[in-house]
Amino acid sequence: MARDERVTVISDDAGEFGKAVDGSQLVRGRILDWFHIAMKFKAAKISVFGSQTMEPHERIPVETEIDHAKWLVWHGTGRQSVFRIKALDATLLANKGYENSTLYWNLRRLYFYIENNAGTLVNYGMRHHKGLPISSSIPESAVNQVVTHRMAKKQQMRWTDEARRAMLGVEG
Structure with missing residues (x-):
């Protein structure tokens, strides 16, 4: 966009x-x-x-x-x-x-x-x-899946600033 x-x-x-x-x-x-x-x-x-x-x-x-x-x-x-x-x-x-x-x-x-x-x-x-x-149910569902997977205790992952911006479209 x-x-x-x-x-x-x-x-x-x-x-x-x-x-x-x-x-x-x-x-x-x-x-x-x-x-x-x-x-x-x-x-x-x-x-x-x-x-x-x-x-x-x-x-x-x-x-x-x-x-x-x-x-x-x-x-x-x-x-x-x-x-x-x-x-x-x-x-x-x-x-x-x-x-x-x-x-x-x-x-x-x-x-x-x-x-x-x-x-x-x-x-x-x-x-x-x-x-x-x-x-907005399809993008909401996709975001929920990614966030849930990423935040699962078994994954032990953290968001980098670059990944967070890419996922959320947030500047700053």
């Missing part, structure tokens, strides 16, 4: 990281990491399965609605997704005990997460189709 090349930053909603990135001249834009979005949807779907406030036959339509909302985010229409999740939440409020359920909290976490990060949502399907990154 050239020193003056502009980059798109993919991250979760980590506030401190966002503050550091927002002031940079080299940042083209920020994208909310698809992996983190998918995990929020997964938590909501899992809580449907374990919900005590619904009959088993009622769970499939709720899971389907969550899948539709996820599809909308994947295709860049986060606001429509939030609308559908809020409508689902409002419908489920009729169920006794729903306000105290895990599903209630996971759905609310999900729509607040999407709503609060609407400015960093993109058409993930289009980016994926073009071969552009939609998540």
Whole structure:
């Protein structure tokens, strides 16, 4: 990467990281990491399965609605997704005990997460189709593997300044 090349930053909603990135001249834009979005949807779907406030036959339509909302985010229409999740939440409020359920909290976490990060949502399907990154999970995993291997007690290795700079891209 050239020193003056502009980059798109993919991250979760980590506030401190966002503050550091927002002031940079080299940042083209920020994208909310698809992996983190998918995990929020997964938590909501899992809580449907374990919900005590619904009959088993009622769970499939709720899971389907969550899948539709996820599809909308994947295709860049986060606001429509939030609308559908809020409508689902409002419908489920009729169920006794729903306000105290895990599903209630996971759905609310999900729509607040999407709503609060609407400015960093993109058409993930289009980016994926073009071969552009939609998540930081692959580089994060690679860094974790290297660091874990390097720091394992059996290895007895230390980082040299040159290796640290090369690995992290840190100047100084």
